[in-house]
Amino acid sequence: DAAATGDKASDVVGRHRLAALGGAEINEAKKALANAATAMVHGEAAAQTAAETARQTFEQGGASAGLPRITVPRGDLAVGTGLLGLLVEAGLAASNSEARRAVSGNAIKVNDARVDDPKTLITLADLDGDAIKLSHGKKRHALVVPDA
Numbered sequence: 001d002a003a004a005t006g007d008k009a010s011d012v013v014g015r016h017r018l019a020a021l022g023g024a025e026i027n028e029a030k031k032a033l034a035n036a037a038t039a040m041v042h043g044e045a046a047a048q049t050a051a052e053t054a055r056q057t058f059e060q061g062g063a064s065a066g067l068p069r070i071t072v073p074r075g076d077l078a079v080g081t082g083l084l085g086l087l088v089e090a091g092l093a094a095s096n097s098e099a100r101r102a103v104s105g106n107a108i109k110v111n112d113a114r115v116d117d118p119k120t121l122i123t124l125a126d127l128d129g130d131a132i133k134l135s136h137g138k139k140r141h142a143l144v145v146p147d148a
Helices: 002-020 024-044 044-059 074-079 084-088 094-105
Strands: 067-073 108-110 132-136 139-146
Touching: 024 044, 067 074, 067 084, 074 139, 084 094, 084 108, 084 132, 094 108
Parallel strands: 067 139
Antiparallel strands: 108 132, 132 139
C-alpha cells in the first residue's frame, strides 16, 4: 500500500531529523512531543495548563501555582516539621524509608537547594514567598503552604 510506505518513509525521515538535533533543539522537540501527548490524552486546555506549569517550574525555577500543594499548620512549621514526613505527605515518597533513601541519594531539594541530612526540619524560615518548594529529582515537585 502506497500510503503505508509513505508513512514508513516519513517515520524514517522524522527519526533522522530528531537524531540530528542537539542541545536546546532536542529540548524543544521534547516539549512539543509532551504537549501533543498531553493534548491527545487530556485535551488542549490541560496541555496548555501543563505546559505553563512546566515552563514556570523548570525554566524559571519558580514555584508554580499548578504544583501540588499540602497545607501544614503554621504552629508545626514554627517549631519545625520533619522533612521525611513532608515528602511522604506531599506524595514525593511512599514511605519515610523511601524519603530517607532519596535524601541519602542527593535527590531531594528544598527551595532548589539540595538537602543531605534526613533529620532536616522544615520551618517558617524556609518559606520562599508564601510556600516551601520540595523537589524529588528533576521532575517531581510539591509546595508546602502554612495554614492561615
